[in-house]
Amino acid sequence: MTGPAQNQAASARGHEHLHGQHQHDPGLELREVGRRRLTWVLALTAAFTAVEFAGGWIANSLALIADAGHMLSDVAAIALSVFALWFARRPATPAKTYGYLRTEILAALANGVALAAIAIVIFIHAWERLQSPEPVRGGLMLVVAAGGLVVNILAAFLLHGSAAHSLNLRGAYLHVIGDLLGSIGAMTAALIILLTGWLPADPLISILVGGLILFGSWRLVRESVDVLLEATPRHIDLALLRRTICEIDGVEEIHDLHVWTLTSGVIAMSGHIVAEPAELQNITAEIHHRMHERFGISHVTVQVDPRPLYSLGTREDAPIRHRQGDQP
Numbered sequence: 001m002t003g004p005a006q007n008q009a010a011s012a013r014g015h016e017h018l019h020g021q022h023q024h025d026p027g028l029e030l031r032e033v034g035r036r037r038l039t040w041v042l043a044l045t046a047a048f049t050a051v052e053f054a055g056g057w058i059a060n061s062l063a064l065i066a067d068a069g070h071m072l073s074d075v076a077a078i079a080l081s082v083f084a085l086w087f088a089r090r091p092a093t094p095a096k097t098y099g100y101l102r103t104e105i106l107a108a109l110a111n112g113v114a115l116a117a118i119a120i121v122i123f124i125h126a127w128e129r130l131q132s133p134e135p136v137r138g139g140l141m142l143v144v145a146a147g148g149l150v151v152n153i154l155a156a157f158l159l160h161g162s163a164a165h166s167l168n169l170r171g172a173y174l175h176v177i178g179d180l181l182g183s184i185g186a187m188t189a190a191l192i193i194l195l196t197g198w199l200p201a202d203p204l205i206s207i208l209v210g211g212l213i214l215f216g217s218w219r220l221v222r223e224s225v226d227v228l229l230e231a232t233p234r235h236i237d238l239a240l241l242r243r244t245i246c247e248i249d250g251v252e253e254i255h256d257l258h259v260w261t262l263t264s265g266v267i268a269m270s271g272h273i274v275a276e277p278a279e280l281q282n283i284t285a286e287i288h289h290r291m292h293e294r295f296g297i298s299h300v301t302v303q304v305d306p307r308p309l310y311s312l313g314t315r316e317d318a319p320i321r322h323r324q325g326d327q328p
Contacts, residue, residue: 034162034169035085041155041176042078045071048151055144059137062129062202064144064186071148071182074175077111081172088263101263102227104168109224111171115178115217122210126203136202138194145186152180166264167227171220178213185209230260233267236295244294245271248286250279259297268299280304 049071056064084107092099155176163173185205192201232238236259245254257271269291275283284302291297 037158038082046075059140061136061141071179077175078172080107081168104263105227108167108171112217112220119210119214122206126206129203133199138190142190145183148183174216181212182209227261232259250275250283267297269297270301272303274305
């Protein structure tokens with residue numbers, strides 16, 4: 001068998017694919033733990049939001065009202081995160097072969113945008129309060145802020161471990177941290193007002209808290225957009241990954257290499273290698289092993305271009321060579 005028929009047979013042998021199980025989510029158990037904890041945080045946050053709104057209104061404290069407004073947005077944001085965790089568990093379909101894993105990333109992006117909007121609203125109201133200071137009941141403000149601090153510390157404790165494994169949960173965690181900072185800020189402003197009577201402390205503390213919230217939201221939005229754009233994960237050195245594959249015996253070259261994030265903790269890699277056909281099974285197995293052990297990549301797809309096929313120039317970016325029987 002020669003000519004085109006030989007090329008087709010070689011091509012059929014060369015397209016070896018090695019896949020992680022798309023239905024297998026290595027972080028499924030962690031996500032379930034995170035979902036349960038997030039549900040508790042949602043209940044705590046919703047209950048205290050009403051208390052803080054009432055306290056801020058009675059005490060005439062912008063810092064308390066701003067923090068209560070932030071907590072109200074957190075109720076919506078955390079509810080969105082809980083929904084995303086539930087929805088992402090839906091099975092894959094022929095139309096959506098990866099399932100709904102990126103629902104979590106969309107929720108994280110929405111939370112990041114919401115955090116930025118909240119910070120801007122706080123800045124606007126703080127500026128207005130600086131122009132026209134108003135009396136504040138520092139004692140009531142201090143009591144309510146202290147209660148908020150206790151609730152937010154408990155919520156942060158519940159989410160701290162899970163936030164490292166999910167961008168969606170990290171978004172919810174940042175909302176809680178923003179609330180915690182708001183409570184600390186409100187307590188600080190209340191103490192300053194009680195001890196010195198200096199009313200601008202209330203809006204100034206609000207501006208500081210708003211700045212910290214804005215910083216956290218920027219990082220969350222940036223990471224979410226990176227995932228949606230299928231950027232190489234920041235912790236993966238693509239040059240090192242390429243060298244790791246090329247060090248395997250029998251691999252002559254790798255091209256069309258891509259590494260991206262499907263959802264938090266689920267990384268995928270695909271690439272074409274040039275290798276000896278006789279070693280395909282060992283080579284693909286070794287690539288899968290190294291990608292998982294050294295880089296934590298759970299979805300690996302490798303297409304193997306056997307050396308004879310590659311040398312005939314069938315790749316679009318390969319040099320044009322004369323095929324057997326062609327005239328020079």
